[in-house]
Amino acid sequence: MNRRWLLAAPLAAAGLAGAGFWRMLSGMSSGNFDPRGVPSMLIDKPLPDFALPGFTAADVRAAGHPVVINFFASWCAPCIDEAPTLVALSRAGVALWGIAYKDKPAATDAFLARHGNPFTRLARDEPGVVAIDWGVTGVPETYLVDPKGIVRWRFSGPLPIEAAQALAGRLRA
Amino acid sequence: MIAELGHFALALAVAFAVAQAVLPLWGAWRGEARLMQAAPALALGQMIALAVSFGCLVLVSVNDDFSVLNIAENSHTLKPLLYKITGAWGSHEGSILFWCLILALCGGAVALFGNPLPASLRARVIGILGATACGFDLFCLIESNPFARLWPPPANGRDMNPLLQDPGLAFHPPILYAGYVGFAIPFAFAIAALLEGRIDAAWGRWVRPWTLGAWCCLTGGIALGSWWSYYVLGWGGFWFWDPVENASLLPWLTGTALLHSAIVVEKREALKTWTVLLAIGTFALSLSGTFLVRSGILNSVHSFANDPARGVFILGLLAVIIGGSLLIFAIRAPTLGGSGLFAPISREGALVLNNILLCSIAAVVMTGTIYPLFADLLLDQKISVGPPFFQATVLPLATPVFLAMSLGPTLSWKRAALFPAMLRLWWAALVALAVGVFASFGMAALPAFAMAAAAWMIFGALAEIVERIRLFRLPIGSSFARLVALPLSTFGTTLGHAGLGVTIAGIAGMSMSTERVVLMHPGDTVDVAGYDFRLVELHDAKGSNYNARVATIAISRNGVPLVTLAPERRAFTTQVMTTTEAKINTNFFRDLYVVLGEERDGAAVMRLHDNPLAPWIWFGALIMAAGGACSLADRRLRIAAPTRAASPKNTAPKNTVQA
Incomplete structure (x- = not known):
């Protein structure tokens, strides 16, 4: 035996x-496992303080619901790939706030006009200083901040449709 | 049109593979002779269909048909013809098709050369190969179709990764894949034996040549890959313990163990269950290596077009093949029956030690390779495992292998005395000691020890021959007569063991290499390990699909000019990528290795290496592979004479089957 x-x-x-x-x-x-990625130091930590034209950290904390924050830029090709996914995500009722990273306002507006604007609020980080505080490794990069202002999840790179669906499901639950 | 023909041939191959999997296995189960006889024809059919399919892919590539997605993504009109042909197996889709082709060639080989096998065993072996091929052919057809069309076709292709445009790498995949996939045959034999419920000496004898062939190819493939990373990547190293390199090393380690344990099955009918498990495990590791590389799970310099969706398909396939075979093993292995007895100190005992150590090394390497992934998954920790871990863990396990390697072949079967065996090797030990002492003057302790171990392996291997021909104890004429009469497999063992010694000596020498990174103006001279490297000039040059910057370096020693080297930095126009072309001058005992780096203000960063004994690393691997080939050419294996080990002096080999 x-x-x-x-x-x-x-x-x-x-x-x-x-x-x-x-x-x-x-x-x-x-998007829950990334063997190549660098882990974000922000996970389960309060979001860093910032004040940008568009919205501030206080606005995120005061939202009263989870906020998905997406760093993007008009000059970034993967952001174009990601655009339809974000639009679908916003249609699903997810609160998406965008931060345009190192981008001219006119270029950002043209990008959003062309590929669709999924963002309920838009901030502009032209010098890219806030992105450093967040530890953004590249655009696009997506963060989930809970109503208490704690960062719960991060995805680096264009959001795959499966990851977006998982995210929407998680927020609905 | 050609692409559609290739696509059709691929679909046909799938159909053949399904038939090849179902009919012979059904026939062998039900005892239907006619179904069993269909096996070779089906295997050949699959082989021909895949050969046609792959031929079409090569033709499409040579014709620059950019309406085929695979060609548009990996080729370019300006790409040299050689790389258009070899590019057929360079891309992800093409390499999978090529993989399937080699698997089909294995099936074809069993169909063509398997006549001496018992009908039911042959049918089962071919059926198992067909079942395996089935999955991979389907994967190729459904998930990674190399003939997918692209509309509208682009005017020109995106070109191949310039790092891969190299003759060494062009022929690396075929040899490596032949090694990986070749282990499918021992695997099929193992599963067939489990289904038959019987393993005997004859089985061991049939499995050995196939294992040997695959092992030779894998040895050559690994060596070629390591050589490529040495002279193309230009980092001056030869082995980085990169996950992809480890993935090829794992089946090599277990395959080497299999090679040795199959001898025990053949000669003594012992270790049967273990040998079967090794055959399954080796092929499983070959498959997993392919899977890990392509799924994007592993971080590596050798990145393929990674795609988790494809990874899921391959993982499912692996679950069926590996899980299924291990399930059969778990159910059927208890029926395989007992084994011959032997004392711990005996040839069998030595081979068991070899198996334990090789498998321990494999386990350690596997742990180091996948532990970071599981730590990330289960413990949420990002860690990386690098060369220090592998050096610290592999070395203590490899040392007893090196020491026992020379001793093993001198022991007799069943029961042996250790002391007389050691006495026979006294002069090899003396040479090793002398080498070690001599090396310790110029080297650190560890490399000096490795040099001594290398000498022990080389001369210990020769001692086996010396002993068998009774050199200096018989007149030289009769010694020579004995030498000629020795079976080729004896030379195979000697070459295999001595080759590893040569490789170890090369690695030890390489650890003593000197490297200097300097900023040089034209006319400057730098001294590295007693050699004077003078940068003569820098100029531009143009290649077929790249622009190059070339440095001319004159090397002299004590004022005597030795050689002029011209390392390049190439800027590839289509892929917007820069590669460095290291240039190497070798005199077999040392490599002078120069790399041209970035330039600023008329000065260039030059990397200058002096690598002692570096060529020995690959030369040793070549000797090992030659040893395998030598063993393969041995008459007993070639004829696959089904005789028991008890009567090795078989004079009339008949293609009869032993009951």
Whole structure:
């Protein structure tokens, strides 16, 4: 009997490894697992203080509902890829606030006019200083801030549709 | 049109693979001779269909048909013809098709050369290969179709990654894949044996040549890949413990263990269950390597077009193949029956030690490779595991392998005495000691020890031959007669073991390399390890699809001019990428290695290396592969004579099946 268990051990080990890899893959497409990414230091921390033309940290805290903050720029090609996903997300009733990163206001407006404006509020971070406080590694980058002003989740790079759906589901729940 | 033909041939191959998986296995189960006989024809059919399909892909690539997505993304009209051909297996889609082709070639090889096998075993082996091929052919057809069209076609393609436009890398995938996929045959034999419920010496003898062939290719493939990273990436290193490199090392380690444990099955009918598990495990590691590289889970310099969706398909495929085979193993292995007995100190004992150590090394390397992923997943920690971990863990496990390697072949089967065996190796030990002492004057302790171990392996391997021909104890003429009469497999063992020694010596030498990074103006001279490197001039040059900046470096020693090297920095126009072309001068005992870096104000950053014994690393691997080939050419394996080990002097090999 012992020998039988021993012979089944490789199967069990392979099964565990396979389950782990499956979770990694599904995490990669939903944005919960990123083997290459640098973890954000902001997770489960209060959002950094900032005051930009458009909105301030106090506005985010005072919103009374979770806010999804998206750093983007008109000069960023992946942001164009991401635009339809964000529009769909805002249609699903998610409060999306945008921060235009190192971008001329006219260029930002043209970008939003062309690819659709999913943002309920828009701030402009032309010098890119606020992005440094947030630890933004590149555009686009998306953060979820809860009503208490705590950063709960971050996604670096264009949001895949699965990740957007997971996010919408999480906010509805 | 050609693309559609290729696509059709691929679909046809899937159909063949399904038939190849179902009919022979059904026939073997029900004892239907006619169904079993269909197996070779189906395997050949699949092989031909895939060959046609791959031929079409090459043709489309050579014709610059940019209406095919795969070609538009990876080729360019200005790309040299060689890379248009080899580019067919350079892209993700093409490499999967190529992978399938090699798997089909394995099936074809069993179909063509498997006549001596018992009908049911052959049918099962081919059926298992067909079932495996089924999944991968389907993956190629559904998830990564290399013939997908693009409309409207672009005027020109996006060109291939310039790092891959290199003759060494162009022929790297075929050899490496042949190694990876070649282990499908021992795998199929293992599953077939489990289904048959019987493993005997004959089984071990049939499995060995296929394992050897795959092992030779994998050895060559790994060596070629390491050589490529040495002279193309221009970092001056040869092995970075990169996840992709580890993924190729893992099946090599377990494959080497399999090679040795199959000997025990063949000669002594022992270690049967373990050998079957190794055969399954080796192929599973080959598959997982492919999967990990392509899913984007692993961080690596060798990045493919990563895609989690494709990863899910491959993971499902792996779950079926690996999970299924391990399930069969768990259910059927207890029926395989007992094994021959042997004392701990014996040839079998030495081979068991080899297996334990090699598998421990594999386990350590695997842990280091996937631990960061699982730490991230389960513990939410970002860690990275680098060379210090691997050096600290692999070395203590490798050292006993090195020490025991020379001793093992001198032990006799069943029961042996350790002391007389050691006495026979006294002169090899003496040489090793002398080398170690001599090396310790110029080297640190660890490399000096490695040099001694290398000498021990090389001369210990030779000692086996010396012992068998009784050199200096018999007249030289009869020694020579014995040498000629020795079976080729003896030379195979010697070459294989000595080759590893040469590689270890190369690695030890390489650890003593000197490197200088300097800013040089034309006319400047820099001294590296006693060599004078003089930057003569810098100029521009033009290649077929790149612009180059070339430095001329004259190297001299004590005023005697040695050689002039011209390292380049190439700017590829289509892919907007810069590559460095390191230039190497070698005299077999040391490499002088120069890389041209950035330039400023008429001065250039030059990286100058002196790498002692570096060529030995790859030369040793070549010797190892040659040893495998030598063993493969051995008459007993070639004929696959189904005789028991008890009567090795078989004079009339008949293609009969042992009951």
